[in-house]
Amino acid sequence: MRILVFEFKEGLIIALRAILSNKIRSILTMLGIFIGVAVVITMSTAIKGIDNSFQSGISSLGTDVMYVDKWAWFTNEEWWKIRNRKNITMEEYSRFKDLVKLPVAVAPVTNTIQTVKFNERRVDNVFVNGSNADYVKTTNFTFAEGRFYSDIESNAARQVAVIGSEIAKKLFPNISPIDRTIKIGGFNYKIVGVLAEQGSFILGPWNPDNQVYVPIETIFKNFFNRSFRSITINVRANGPAMVEETKAEIEGVMRKVRGLTYNQENDFSINQQEGLQQSYKSVVGVIQIAGLFITGLSLFVGAIGIMNIMFVSVKERTKEIGLRKAIGAKKRTILSQFLLESSVICLVGGLAGLIAAIIISLLINQFIPTSIQIDSVFLGIGVSLFTGVISGFAPAYTAAKMDAVEALRYE
Amino acid sequence: MNIIRIEHIAKIYKVGTEEVHALRDVSLNIDKNEYVAIMGPSGSGKSTLMNMLGCLDTPTSGLYLFKGVSVSEMSDNQLANIRNQEIGFVFQTFNLLARYDAIHNVELPLVYAGISKNERRERAKRALIDVGLGDRMNHKPNELSGGQRQRVAIARALVTNPSIILADEPTGNLDSKTGEEIMGLFHEIHQKGNTIILVTHEEYIAEHAARIIRLKDGLIEKDEIVNNRYIPATNEK
Numbered sequence: 001m002r003i004l005v006f007e008f009k010e011g012l013i014i015a016l017r018a019i020l021s022n023k024i025r026s027i028l029t030m031l032g033i034f035i036g037v038a039v040v041i042t043m044s045t046a047i048k049g050i051d052n053s054f055q056s057g058i059s060s061l062g063t064d065v066m067y068v069d070k071w072a073w074f075t076n077e078e079w080w081k082i083r084n085r086k087n088i089t090m091e092e093y094s095r096f097k098d099l100v101k102l103p104v105a106v107a108p109v110t111n112t113i114q115t116v117k118f119n120e121r122r123v124d125n126v127f128v129n130g131s132n133a134d135y136v137k138t139t140n141f142t143f144a145e146g147r148f149y150s151d152i153e154s155n156a157a158r159q160v161a162v163i164g165s166e167i168a169k170k171l172f173p174n175i176s177p178i179d180r181t182i183k184i185g186g187f188n189y190k191i192v193g194v195l196a197e198q199g200s201f202i203l204g205p206w207n208p209d210n211q212v213y214v215p216i217e218t219i220f221k222n223f224f225n226r227s228f229r230s231i232t233i234n235v236r237a238n239g240p241a242m243v244e245e246t247k248a249e250i251e252g253v254m255r256k257v258r259g260l261t262y263n264q265e266n267d268f269s270i271n272q273q274e275g276l277q278q279s280y281k282s283v284v285g286v287i288q289i290a291g292l293f294i295t296g297l298s299l300f301v302g303a304i305g306i307m308n309i310m311f312v313s314v315k316e317r318t319k320e321i322g323l324r325k326a327i328g329a330k331k332r333t334i335l336s337q338f339l340l341e342s343s344v345i346c347l348v349g350g351l352a353g354l355i356a357a358i359i360i361s362l363l364i365n366q367f368i369p370t371s372i373q374i375d376s377v378f379l380g381i382g383v384s385l386f387t388g389v390i391s392g393f394a395p396a397y398t399a400a401k402m403d404a405v406e407a408l409r410y411e
Numbered sequence: 412m413n414i415i416r417i418e419h420i421a422k423i424y425k426v427g428t429e430e431v432h433a434l435r436d437v438s439l440n441i442d443k444n445e446y447v448a449i450m451g452p453s454g455s456g457k458s459t460l461m462n463m464l465g466c467l468d469t470p471t472s473g474l475y476l477f478k479g480v481s482v483s484e485m486s487d488n489q490l491a492n493i494r495n496q497e498i499g500f501v502f503q504t505f506n507l508l509a510r511y512d513a514i515h516n517v518e519l520p521l522v523y524a525g526i527s528k529n530e531r532r533e534r535a536k537r538a539l540i541d542v543g544l545g546d547r548m549n550h551k552p553n554e555l556s557g558g559q560r561q562r563v564a565i566a567r568a569l570v571t572n573p574s575i576i577l578a579d580e581p582t583g584n585l586d587s588k589t590g591e592e593i594m595g596l597f598h599e600i601h602q603k604g605n606t607i608i609l610v611t612h613e614e615y616i617a618e619h620a621a622r623i624i625r626l627k628d629g630l631i632e633k634d635e636i637v638n639n640r641y642i643p644a645t646n647e648k
Contacts, residue, residue, distance in 0.1 A: 003525055010522050021510040323506045326467060327567070328495020328523040330488050404467045408506070 007333060008340075015341035018313070029309045030349030033384055036299030037353030038360065041380050042370075043295045045361040047288045049370035054280060057198070057207065058273050064237040065138050065273070066247060068096075068254060070230040072269035074279055085267045087230035090216075092257050096233060099253045102246045105137035105236040108216055112223050114185035116163075116212055118171040126167065127211045128184060130219035131234070138236040141208065144168070146178045146193030149215055153192075157217035162193040166209040187222045189214060243272075299383065302349075303391040310342050310395035321399050322407025335400040342392025343385055350384020413476070414574050414606055415441040415464060420473030421629075422459050433459040434470070435629035441575070441608065446601045448609045448617035451626035458579075460626065461610045465500060465577045466493045478574065495523050499568025501578035505560045507552040507567075513539060514548040517567045524571060538566040542596060558589035565596060575606045582616055594619050595643040619643065 019026045067073075070085050093108040100106060109131045116126045129135075132155070136148040149160045161184065168177050177191045198208045220226050237246035247270055254268055314321070321334060329337075354377060361370040422434040434456045441447055451457040462468040463475065466482055469490075475482040477493060485493070494500075507516045517535040526534075539548055542562040552560055561581060568576055578597065582590030598619065601607050609620055617623050618641045625633040 006525055017510060319506065320508060323502075323508070324519070324523075325491070326465070326494060326500050326506075327520040328491050330491045330523075333523060405462050408467075408502070 007336065011333065011336045011340045012344070014337050015344050018317075018341055019344060022313075025309065026345060029306055029345050030352070032302030032305035033299070033346045033349030033387060034302075034353040034356065036295075036302035036387075037350045037380050037384050038356040039295040039298055040292065040383065041354055041357035041376050042360045042364075043291050044376050044379065045357065045370040045372050046364065046368060047291065048373055048376070049361075049365070049368065050284070052371050053369045054284070058277060058280075063273065064240045064243050064246075066235045066237070066243070066250060067271040068233040068235060068250060069269050069271055073271045074275045075269070082269075086258070087227070088233065088268060090226050090231065093231065093233050095257050096253055099256065100235070100249055102238065102242060102249045103235045104238045105134050105234075107131045107135040107138050107234045109135065109232045109234050110216055110219060110229065112185070112219060114212075114223075116167060116171065117183040118177075118180065121171050123167055123170050126184075127206070128219070129211050129213045130216035131213070132216055135213070135234065138234040139208070141198070142196040144194045144196040145176060146191070148193055148213070154215035154217060157215055157221045159187060159189045159218060160192045160215065161189040162195065162213040163191055164195050164207070164209040164211045165197040166207070167212060168194045184212060184214065185223060189218075247272075299387065303387045306342055306345060306388065307391040307394060310338060310392050311398070313341070314338060314395045314399040317399075318402065318407045318410040321402050322404050322410065325402070325404035326408060331400040334402075335396045338396030338399050339389060339392045342396070343388035346384040346388030346391070347381070350380055350387075353384070354380035413440045414443055414478055415439070416474075416476040416479075417463075418474040420463065420470040420475055422456075422463065422468070423471045432629050434463070437473075437626075437629070437631055439624060439631065439634065441606065443574075443606055444601070444604050446597075446607045446609075446619075446621045448611055448620035448623045449626065450611060450614075450617050450623055451632075452612065454628075455626040456629040457610055457612075457626050459629075461577060461579055461608075464575075464608060465498055466490045491523075495520055496571055497574045499571065499573040499576045501561070501564050501568050501576065501581045503580035503583040505552070505557075505564045505584070507560055507563055509552055512549045512551050513544060513555070513563045513566075516552070516563055517570050520567060520571045534570055535566070538570040539563070541569065542566045556589075557585050558592055561585065561589075561593050562596065565593075565600070569600065569605075575608055576600065577608050577610075579610045580612070581609070582611075582613075590616070591643060598643050615641070 068088065070088055071082060075082065090108060093106075097106045109129060111127055111129050113125055114128050116123045116128075133149060133151040133153070141148070144165060146162070148162055149158070152158075153160050161182065163171075163177060163182075171177065171182065172180065177194050180191050181188050182191060183189070195208060216231075235246065235250055237243045250270055251266065254270075255266065258267060260267070324334060357376075357380065358372055361372050364370055417440070418438050420434060420437050421432065424431045424433055437456075437460065449457050449460060459468070463470055466477070466485075467490075469475075469483050469485075473483075477497065482490070482493070500506075508519070511519070514532070514535050517538055518531045521531040521534060536545075536548065539545060542565050544559060544562050544566065547555060547559060547563075550559075552563070555563065561584075565576075565581075568578075576597075581597070582593055585593060594616065597607055597609070607620070609617070611617050618637060620637060621640055622634070622636050624631060625635075
């Protein structure tokens with residue numbers, strides 16, 4: 001053991017001398033690993049960041065919320081079959097609500113895309129969500145200011161609105177939006193509440209931060225009538241543990257409302273964010289793997305660079321290797337000398353790449369969320385060491401098994 | 412006691428399909444504190460014999476006992492240990508590491524012997540002083556003259572207190588005056604009780620030794636004691 005520590009220490013000194021004696025070449029070689037590690041780590045922090053954002057976004061939707069809808073989010077069903085389903089109506093919602101017992105909240109939802117204006121400021125293509133006062137109980141919303149619209153306001157189809165944090169930022173950069181009147185699709189609405197940031201970058205227009213919430217009856221009054229399109233019924237179970245049981249009840253009650261006989265298929269769908277997560281994973285997962293693969297390629301190119309340089313370095317030092325062998329260096333001593341050399345090059349390049357990646361991550365965090373994890377630090381160190389050992393092995397082995405007599409004769 | 416005992420060794424190289432008999436049948440003994448020159452024209456097998464004696468190569472057949480231990484049966488690591496501890500090499504082209512200063516070059520064999528840094532430094536210093544380079548310890552090879560470089564190489568060979576010093580044309584890259592100085596150094600080293608084997612093709616260099624072994628075509632042509640040895644004037648001290 002002591003001998004190994006000694007050999008390691010001496011080998012390290014020899015390797016450092018060799019690296020320092022050829023500074024420019026060493027730095028250029030390190031550059032390959034530097035870039036490789038920097039992009040791989042930046043990629044992984046970006047992936048982690050986007051993932052975190054999606055997870056927090058999706059959990060703001062609530063893990064225990066189900067959506068009874070004409071449309072299925074994910075289905076193998078023929079498109080036209082779903083197309084021919086009956087719309088879900090407000091009357092069905094009322095009967096459904098009276099019959100279900102397990103859910104803690106049930107709310108009808110429709111939406112429309114409109115332009116929202118305040119004086120000269122405007123936001124186009126805003127998702128305007130119409131529901132009733134129970135809607136807020138199907139979400140995990142928190143409020144920056146004000147409140148959700150009340151039962152009275154929603155039943156009476158008042159012109160009131162709750163706005164998401166992004167909308168508030170865009171329309172009211174300096175003043176409080178509460179009690180201000182905005183125009184939604186040309187109609188006046190008074191703002192009664194502003195949501196706190198829900199933070200779900202990945203959901204885009206479905207992000208609550210980018211939405212406006214108004215009573216469903218007001219939407220029917222202003223934009224289209226009740227039978228214009230199918231509504232969605234949002235149902236919240238009493239906690240994630242109750243989801244399965246509640247789902248069974250929903251299905252039963254909905255079949256009853258629809259008057260389906262035992263041999264008829266459901267003519268509605270019960271959607272869950274679980275499905276959303278699955279499809280997120282299947283789509284984004286592929287992008288993540290592709291991203292890591294492509295950035296990994298640059299690391300691979302760096303590794304080939306190291307291998308190349310190490311081969312040159314071994315060739316160049318053939319005579320030195322012969323001499324070292326003649327004066328008593330063993331195979332493993334020569335092997336470890338060159339392995340240490342390539343590992344040190346990779347480690348230094350990798351650490352520099354890691355620092356660069358952290359800086360880049362902090363910079364792009366302004367645009368895309370990134371998340372620097374302690375495991376990416378270890379990943380960076382591990383990957384660079386691994387690259388060093390792998391790319392150094394073939395050249396080091398060549399050096400170790402050189403014939404001393406021939407190596408000494410080499411000119 | 413025989414340090415080296417060789418009985419009927421042969422070495423055959425394969426060059427393409429042809430077999431080259433570098434050594435055919437060589438037997439010799441070398442005792443402690445001998446000063447032997449191995450001579451012969453190129454192709455006589457003297458390099459092969461030297462590599463064999465230096466444990467850089469093993470014979471195809473025959474017996475090689477180094478201090479009574481058979482070398483032919485040793486593993487690579489054992490051979491490396493023998494080279495490290497028992498043999499001091501001096502080469503024609505010096506073979507110093509350009510990026511190391513003199514003292515680090517001399518320390519090198521001690522690194523492979525696993526000796527601690529302080530002791531290494533101490534022993535390397537002493538060896539450099541012994542070869543007359545006490546004031547050049549921190550010079551790199553390119554800051555030294557040819558003669559000085561060869562002295563560093565000799566210090567490197569001596570630093571492990573080896574049983575034999577194996578010098579391959581040690582004056583081949585030096586002018587005759589410097590070469591004579593180096594031969595003076597070898598003489599001194601021999602006087603101190605060391606065993607020296609010198610490989611050369613130059614008669615006047617070989618005549619510094621006490622015994623000359625002449626090789627021809629892989630066989631010993633003559634193994635003779637030098638009657639009127641040339642004793643160089645030692646200008647040191």
